[in-house]
Amino acid sequence: MKAFALYASAALTIFMAAAPAHADPESCRKVKFSDLSWTDLSLTNATASVILTALGYEPEQTILGLPVTFESLKNKDIDVFLGNWLPVQEQEFKSYVNNGDVDVITTNLTGAKFTLAVPTYVAKAGVTSYDDLSKFSDKFNSTIYGIEAGSNQPLLDMISAGRHGLKDWNVVESSEAAMLTQVDKMTKGKEWIVFLAWAPHPMNLNFDLTYLSGGDKEYGPNFGGATVRTLTRKGYRQECPNVTKFLENLHFDIDYENVGMNEIMTNSVEPIDAARKLIKQHPDMLTAWLDGVKTFDGKDGYAAAKAAVLTN
Template sequence: MKTMIVAVLAGLAWSGTALAEDASCARIRSADMGWTDIALTTNTAAIVLEAMGYEMTNTLLGLNITYESLKNGQVDVFLGNWRPAQDIEFKAYYDNSWVEVLGTNLTGAKYTLAVPTEVAEAGVHGFDDLAHFADKFGRRIYGIEPGSNQPLLDMVAAGRHGLKDWEVVESSEQGMLAQVQRAVARDQWIVFLGWQPHPMNLNYRITYLSGGDEEFGPDFGGSTVRTIARPGYAAACPNLARFFANLAFDIDTENAGMQMILDQGLDARAAAAALIKARPDRLAAWLDGVTTRDGRPALDAVRPALTR
């Protein structure tokens, strides 16, 4: 009889929140760095979670502060663990279990230095070519917000690829893209931090540079993006951990959503809502084995609310 009661309670703990979740799970605290891709995926999660009866708030933080906030329990989840770059820079957080991995939300990404294709055709194919054209580039590499350019800063400080006297210009994703747009329009040379998914791959002819394995990993910074959480989050909030483990995207969808934001002027939430409505079939995979906050099957509650 005792074994039967334990089994029943375990089943109730999964299907209803009264036993399964800590009270703090009702409100999910997330972070991003102002990256368009993470804004899109985080807002997608927020829309679905709100239809499930949860509340999700997002705070703009630097990458270093995000990891510290996860470690200290001030942030619950972060959908922007680009790896291997962050796994190298923030290795101690994984080695010491200061963060925990909930799932992979994107495969097939890349993250490394890029140039306009016309510049590549003029002879710049890899990191080691940059120094040969230092004057053309003004000895500048354009990055994004401070805290996200450490591999480049370390590269310059160490003088790798002959770039010791170069400057890494830190601004923001939007600031960097403005520089790219200006340079392309004026047929000027520029080297910048590029990545996929992003509409820069649709809006410009760009070429990713080889030879940056030490800075960004092999295969042109070939990357996956994971969702990570504060320590103990999966145990305290198993229903939410299941949802975040299920939540996955693809390159084409993220490119399309980011183009809505950057080129069409939609805010991230509106773009996320449009993508959910356009691809309602994804909800079944995202909500497999997931319940609403009050214990009902999540798909039955969410699909009518978000696709009508």
């Protein structure tokens, strides 16, 4: 009897050693993302979803507004938000971070921009800063092309205050699509135009543009420089360490997002298909994203994703 017990114990030990341990508990299999219908966020959510699916998880996206996203994180109705843009979201939502209602996992994008730009042929002619614009008022028809009303307030305040010598200038408020149509039309004729521009966005691929310096008062330093952070609901790091390790590794760059957004916006490719295409084009990024990450059942994460994404 004693010998049998020893045999059974040894067999159980061997079985337990051979059986893969789950990387995360069952409660972590479903990973819930917030989707704000922003093209950049659709791309990054899709990228995460393609990889998590290959790892054996079940990602899902829910369309929410920005304030509802923060409340949903606080209430643990969603798990992950990949679109915490700073500084634009900082003041309104900083209490969620300061009060510990959400966890900051990482900064997933640096080098984003939001400020005025001109076609590069205009920059080469002498317009490289906000202060240069007034020297060429006639060429610009004293006009700045903005986007929808409510999004151009820094420009309206700038003109009202007479900063950069632009006291009598006008801002055309329409929409992103209308502004880009105007840029396309005028650049084809080598006309002079100054407009709101940002990165990541396909405009950086479709137009040869130059961002203007000197707009720190209007949009902040570093050409309206911005970063994007990954947030999770409070305690998610402890509950789901393997998914969190993946999220910590999941860093993007401007080129990746410019190209991916162009696939979605210009070429009408579905976000999930655009993400698959880009991952195949950037196998080095997949390697970095899955460093130290397992599948849901505890196996090698990179091997599983490589088989599912890179070779299919």
